[in-house]
Amino acid sequence: MADVGVLIVGAGGGGSACAESLREHGYSGPVVLAGRDVDPPYERPFCSKDYLRARMSREETYLGVPDSVDLRIRTSVMKLDPEAKSAKLSSGDELTFEHAVLATGANVKRVRVGGSDLDGIHYLRTLGNSDAIRADAADAERVVLIGGSYIACEVAASLTSEGKHCTLVMLEDGPLSLHFGATAGGFFAGVLRDHGIDWVPNDALGRFEGEGRVRTVVTEGGRELPADLVVVGIGVSPDVMLARSAGLELADAGGIVCSQALETSAPGVYAAGDACDYDSVVHGRRLRVEHWEHARAQGAHIGAQIAGEQTPFAEIPYFWSDLADWATLESVGPPERWDREVVRGSLDDGEFTIYYLDGGRMAGAITVGRSDDLERARELMVAGEPVDESAI
Numbered sequence: 001m002a003d004v005g006v007l008i009v010g011a012g013g014g015g016s017a018c019a020e021s022l023r024e025h026g027y028s029g030p031v032v033l034a035g036r037d038v039d040p041p042y043e044r045p046f047c048s049k050d051y052l053r054a055r056m057s058r059e060e061t062y063l064g065v066p067d068s069v070d071l072r073i074r075t076s077v078m079k080l081d082p083e084a085k086s087a088k089l090s091s092g093d094e095l096t097f098e099h100a101v102l103a104t105g106a107n108v109k110r111v112r113v114g115g116s117d118l119d120g121i122h123y124l125r126t127l128g129n130s131d132a133i134r135a136d137a138a139d140a141e142r143v144v145l146i147g148g149s150y151i152a153c154e155v156a157a158s159l160t161s162e163g164k165h166c167t168l169v170m171l172e173d174g175p176l177s178l179h180f181g182a183t184a185g186g187f188f189a190g191v192l193r194d195h196g197i198d199w200v201p202n203d204a205l206g207r208f209e210g211e212g213r214v215r216t217v218v219t220e221g222g223r224e225l226p227a228d229l230v231v232v233g234i235g236v237s238p239d240v241m242l243a244r245s246a247g248l249e250l251a252d253a254g255g256i257v258c259s260q261a262l263e264t265s266a267p268g269v270y271a272a273g274d275a276c277d278y279d280s281v282v283h284g285r286r287l288r289v290e291h292w293e294h295a296r297a298q299g300a301h302i303g304a305q306i307a308g309e310q311t312p313f314a315e316i317p318y319f320w321s322d323l324a325d326w327a328t329l330e331s332v333g334p335p336e337r338w339d340r341e342v343v344r345g346s347l348d349d350g351e352f353t354i355y356y357l358d359g360g361r362m363a364g365a366i367t368v369g370r371s372d373d374l375e376r377a378r379e380l381m382v383a384g385e386p387v388d389e390s391a392i
């Protein structure tokens with residue numbers, strides 16, 4: 001008999017949701033939840049929002065794990081053998097399992113330009129990173145953010161609301177325009193501009209300059225931006241180190257290849273969250289998303305399946321982002337490709353939904369202040385039929 005019923009690797013969003021779901025669905029076998037973070041599972045999105053703004057304590061970010069789950073923090077799973085169903089932990093323990101769940105998340109992409117090793121240059125993935133940015137920001141006036149997507153925009157909003165002057169450097173035309181297009185991007189650009197945030201669009205990071213500590217960000221286009229602090233938010237890569245060494249099939253895009261039921265190429269081994277590249281029944285294609293609620297939903301789904309439910313994973317990815325207290329965006333989709341945008345509500349009033357249609361079919365939606373519209377978008381995505389625009 002195996003030492004544990006379920007070994008969950010990674011105590012983040014997906015892993016902790018899986019542990020909860022196992023118990024909620026009546027699974028009574030031993031469960032080990034192993035995570036290399038120093039904290040117990042916490043709500044990662046707060047790292048760029050209220051936690052960064054010191055509006056909540058560390059403990060308030062914690063998610064809680066059922067008492068009957070054997071939570072091992074500061075513990076990495078070093079090796080996993082899917083055939084022998086055994087694993088080696090950094091604590092030296094070796095254990096056998098019936099099922100394993102890889103919820104290993106993602107690692108931030110790093111910039112490799114001159115001056116990258118100067119002090120004052122930060123990345124953001126953990127509470128510890130958020131602590132370091134907050135501490136360093138105490139004496140900083142001018143902050144430069146590298147990136148134009150949600151991490152850079154959220155951090156810029158949070159630090160601006162704390163009195164810093166923020167400038168973003170981005171490859172795209174404007175903030176948040178890469179994933180949501182020019183119409184939505186234009187709205188968010190207005191929100192950021194109204195609060196004093198600047199940006200350098202269509203330009204790339206060239207190098208950092210400074211003596212020991214960063215003082216200037218130089219773009220490839222030749223702009224020189226004074227900086228007391230830099231935060232880089234240029235995306236993440238799925239953490240597939242363990243999966244690769246375990247011989248699991250990996251997708252070209254880098255995630256762990258999973259079936260519609262989120263099972264990897266090894267029977268009894270599942271994957272959830274940022275590292276999971278799954279066959280989506282809703283989208284009819286392989287999909288990997290980096291959204292909090294989605295990682296939680298996948299973890300919960302795997303827990304239910306191990307406890308006995310047999311259904312494919314059919315959630316539509318949901319994303320949200322807060323720009324300080326100024327605006328909250330919510331989206332379903334993800335809207336990756338579209339040829340038409342249908343706007344409802346009013347961008348001028350800051351309450352609107354943009355439906356993204358691709359070949360007449362619903363590809364996703366983004367909203368500010370009209371959350372109910374997302375349900376309509378979900379229904380139409382599932383239906384997969386040509387959309388009657390007068391009905392949305």
Ligand SMILES: Cc1cc2nc3c(=O)[nH]c(=O)nc-3n(C[C@H](O)[C@H](O)[C@H](O)COP(=O)(O)OP(=O)(O)OC[C@H]3O[C@@H](n4cnc5c(N)ncnc54)[C@H](O)[C@@H]3O)c2cc1C
Pocket residue numbers: 009010011012013014015034035036037044045046047048075076077078103104105106124125126151239242272273274275289290291292293295296318319320321322
């Ligand atoms: C600052 C920030 C803000 C965000 N804001 C939003 C937001 O507003 N909305 C949204 O939808 N999404 C947001 N996200 C994205 C969201 O947090 C992620 O999509 C989500 O955390 C993914 O969950 P996960 O379980 O896949 O990975 P994670 O939550 O990253 O957890 C993976 C865990 O696995 C651990 N691990 C990896 N390998 C091993 C190993 N071998 N052994 C043991 N442990 C291991 C890691 O240390 C990590 O703790 C944000 C992300 C960040 C960083």
